[in-house]
Amino acid sequence: MDGILTILLFFPLLAGLLGFVVNKDSIRAYGIAVASIEFLLSLWLWMSFDVTHAGFQFVENIPLVSDFGISYYVGVDGISLFIIIMATLMTLIGIIALNIKKDIKNLIITLLFLEVAMVGVFISLDAILFYLFWEFSLVPMLYIIGAWGGERRLYAAIKFFLYTFTGSLIMLVGMLYVAYVYHSVSGSWSFAITDWYALILPLDVEKWLFWAFFLGFAIKVPMFPFHTWLPYAHGQAPTVGSVILAAVLLKMGTYGFIRFSLPMFPDASVLYITPVAILAIIMIIYTAMVAYAQEDMKQTIAYSSVSHMGVIIIGTFAMNAEGITGSVFLMLSHGIVSGALFLLVGSIYDRRHTKLMSEFGGLASVMPKYAVIYGIMLMASVGLPLTIGFVGEYLSLAGFYKISPIMTVLAGTSIILGAVYMLNLYKRSFFGPVTHEANATLNDLDGKELAALVPLVLIVVWLGVYPKPVLVPIDNSVKALTSFMHEKAQTRVAKATIVVSKKNKEMK
């Protein structure tokens, strides 16, 4: 099926536009239906995906502005495939769990538009197209935070927008410069990243471009010290906003590193492993500590999210297939787990209208189902084997060990510090006697919430025990990436650092 990506991209757009004429009472059902269809479409994409093939598939290339080499150029490989599926899944889950009465029609339409942007980012193979969707994704999110958020929503929304926007502008400059270099080398304009891959840049140009792209991606991730927009955004966003922000939007940054920085600037990437890794380690340890100091449950999870993103960065810069595969897998697991955790915080907030841990205590006795699901997600978050969290974290750290054992140990403190703040959160909220009157009569999770959370629990266990169907396609593409980087690298150091895996294992 050739046009599948186009369908995947434009279906929510059309459905969102149609949503304006749907009756207010049936908009919820409409939203769930559309998101389900979109999710099924993405599953269909996976079914028709050739897992033995490492390159881009379902490629469509229609010139838009041929004078400047801008085209509607889309395709997926193993790296983006599963992030797309996760994006559609989390949108569906977010809409199912939606517990907002105010202006729900606009909210659902906004979410559908956001889905377009997310899918668009991950399927674009044209830099301008990528940039377009990258920026477009800000608008619905800005709207979600600003219109349905908490008390300081405007501050949070504007901070989110301006901060990420600033970063991406610098990235745009980088992109234009790459295109300019491409033009001066080949004589024609092209924004297709496959063309850019083939471009061998002079070393000093590579260095500058690396940092230009780095800034755009790092703010999105968000890397220390560019992370301060995130707690505000999460703190003020409605549940569904936090879920999608944590699950998908942050992944755009790390995905950018893998899609752009690594293959385009292999030498600079290798050269700057140490500074980037130091930032990532600071991010892991420091934000884990900050997470421990939080009183607000949602803020703890927001900071934990930053801390885990640090491990993803570590894996990305491992420069071998183990680490990069691990970081891609960790993106998926982090998306699902932190998404679920935000949903869980949302459910308790709906009941008690507070997120402060000191207001809770003893919830395990009152809401056992809630406590069980929370416990599973918590364990997945701290990387327990046989849950989804372990595979990615293990591979990322294992991969980076090849680069630097010392830094791996420092980054590995993530598993200790993660346990510290997560267990502290769990103990304070769920254990002990029920101290507040209001908590004694709380209802356990209802059908709607279970419908949203149970699938995530199943995925967490399934991919923890049997990650192979996901891991193998990712791994194939990543191996192709590493061997490409190895080929392209100009310096001796880079050639030595980038490890090429022996051979692609066959799928059994």
Place this chain on the structure above:
Amino acid sequence: MENLVYIALFAPLAGSLFAALFGMSKKNIITGIVTSTLIFISFVASAILFSHVMTVGPVHVRMMDWIMAGDMLIPFGFLVDQISVTMMTVVTLVSTVVHIYSNGYMDHDKSFNRFFSYLSAFVFSMMVLVMSDNFLGLFIGWEGVGVCSWLLIGFWYHKEDVSREVNPSISPSWAANEAFIMNRIADLGMLVGIFILYWNVGSLQYDVVFAALPNLSDGILVAAAVALFIGAMGKSAQFPLHTWLTDAMEGPTPVSALIHAATMVTAGVFLVIRANPLYSMEAVHWVSYFIAALGTFVAVFAASMALVNRDLKRIIAFSTLSQLGYMFAAAGLGAYWIALFHLAAHAFFKALLFLGAGNVMHAMDGELDIFKMGGLKKVMRWTYLYMGVASLALSGIGIAGIGFAGYFSKDAIIEVAFNEHTYVLWTILVLTAGLTAFYSFRQVFLTFHGNERYHALGIHPHEMYGYVLVALSPLAILAVVAGFYKDWFEHFVTKLLPEYHMSEHTHHIAWILGLLVIAFAVGGIVLAYIKYNRGLKRNEKLERSFVYRLLSNQYYIPIFYEKTISKPYAALSRFSWGTVDQKVVDATVDGIGKFIKTTGDTTRKIQTGNLSDYLRWMAGGALLLVAIAFVAFKLSQGAH
């Protein structure tokens, strides 16, 4: 045989999931029966596998692939050889007894079903740990038992935090978190060990790794050995990561018996035994010696704390710690099979001891202070017998080849220490044997002999249910007879583990050494008898002395940790959040925003609203632009 492997492995999981179905409903005796039966089935399967391994040889199955990335391929593979089958049998046997016991012990608990779900899940994790054929599979079980331990220590999660003076463990949930986090610290070491092996060998399968060891450089071997041992230290609660074990006594007593005495805490010893080809390498000689020395230190260190403790379960916990020290001493000195033997024997009598303590606790309405007991032997005849047997076994009583299980295993370890010419270790171990006997019987005498101090509390103790007592009998029998199988066991496991031979010299004077140890042990018992048989005579002066307070406060180590690690960490966290994050990082960002805003505010005055003014600005700007363009053009022309 493959099916048996799967049955042995997955029967506990099935039981756990079954019990989990009823996890949130009220007590249902069926869950207890079903899980116990399934564990028993697992035991039977393990026993059959045992005989299979003995007669035919190891079984190796590979279920499916787990992680595939880069050149890393990690399967779910299970290896049933002499080491693992011994562990499997011991684990399932003790588990079966503990499951049956729990039916009686937990019968009034409202979370009965949940308990069995956790307990069976633990057995499953433990089986994964011992059966896995690669290091990462072992790590699955390693973490799995950690989580189950967390769940079970914090089983009575609804209890409130209290101060350290009232309850040294603060609360079950606190103790659970402490155990989990301490284990995590060690797990990081273990993960690093795994990374080292992977990047230098390219595989994590035991056979591949062990075959490749001779090709590795000394530094790598030492690093791997140290890193793996750090992992072992956490799980086996070796100093300085030992504080969680006594706090873990907050869990229900069957849990203490199964997890924190018989099985999980021995996982560290198991790891060292499993990785014996690594620890036997000449290059890691010093690491092995360090293991032995640390083990010896922990043996006497824990025994000293047990001397003065008043909490029935904590005394046994300290003794567990002490015995783990013995095991590490043996393993570190190269006598792996003896370590394994002591592990198995210890599992039997220590589980028995704990379950007996559970009976006492059940009878005493949860009271654990031995100073408030006494004279219980009249009402708890069987429990008295069991605990007496277990204490004798723990003290290693026996002579001339006849004796309790502990006599054979512990004696052998002490003999090894002598044989290796590590006389300092030997001396300490002999001394510890005396201490062990003393504190074991101090506890027995204070609990069962002397005046009946519990009357003051208004408690009417009663014996445990009959079926529970029957269920304990296998352990009691094994605590008595297990030692007689020493030679047979040696023959069995040394097919895989390196043999260990005493030198001629040691062999000749072995009986003298044995006699010396027995003398110490008997001396300890006699001392305890003299001091405590007639009842409790408190010595206020002694209790106020520095040494006594040092020991009863566990050398102030928990407080030290709290003061130097937890509190500063919390303070630093708050500093990072309040000052660094809010006032530095975020304030910088906001500062940039504010600067732009102020600039805008200031320059807003230009916006007079008068078109003429705007036109003037525009003209000025145009002039400037033209000037710049002209100058730039001129300059660029000049450059060419």
Place this chain on the structure above:
Amino acid sequence: MVMIAFYFFAVLITLLFLVTVMSKNVLYAMTSLAAGMVLISGLFFILGADFLGAVQLIVYVGAVMALYSFAMMFFDMSKDVKEKNGSAATVFVLGGAIALMLVVVFSAPVIGQGVSSLYPEAAGATNPQAVGLVLFTKYLVPFEVAAVMLLVAMISGIILAGKKMDASLSTTEEEIPEMTQGGEK
């Protein structure tokens, strides 16, 4: 001859435009502006752009000036214009500086090298012919667009000026909103 004509026109135009800019009387200003426009067409004739000169006369002097004079009838312009011309120094400095700048730019020999003719004049054709040739080939689309633009401008001029033609000139502020509302209906 050309030199004399050029200087004649140049001086006159400059003077006339100065009058336009400085005069307080709108009528004087407009008259001198119209005169300046006529003289500019003279410059065009000198430059050989006959057609352009003709268009200049027709459009500027004919149409635009007529429009201005009609517009003036709307306003009360018989009196002198009263203005607050503060800080004349700034204005003259700015104007002078720009003039100087332009003079320097134009007199500096920085342009003129390597410029080749994009649409050379057709050989042997008269100027109007040449204009027609280029205008209806290369510039056909802009030409048509300009035509549409003029049409739009004409209609909008009529509508804007023609609204409430019958209302008195002392229309008060309140009536403007009404007008926009009326437009929406």
Place this chain on the structure above:
Amino acid sequence: MIGLGHYLILSGILFSIGLVGVLRRKNLLMLFFATEIMLNAVNIAFAAISNHYHDMAGQMFAFFVIAVAASEVAVGLGLLVILYKKYGTLDLDAYTVMRG
């Protein structure tokens, strides 16, 4: 001989006169006059350059400038009429709606 430079300098001077008018005058109608002066100044430059290179493009631009100027006058005067109706004056200083 009169060269391109003469015309350009004349154009520049006329442009500056227009500019001075634009800057100095406060009456909107006078501003319009000044704008016309500037447009015409540019036209002279176009015509001169067209003549210099024997290229019709300059004249074409001048034509379009004239077209734009004509449209501007039509629309602009319409707007002036409305403004005059609203404020009763054409003095720029009276319009301060855009004050920041």
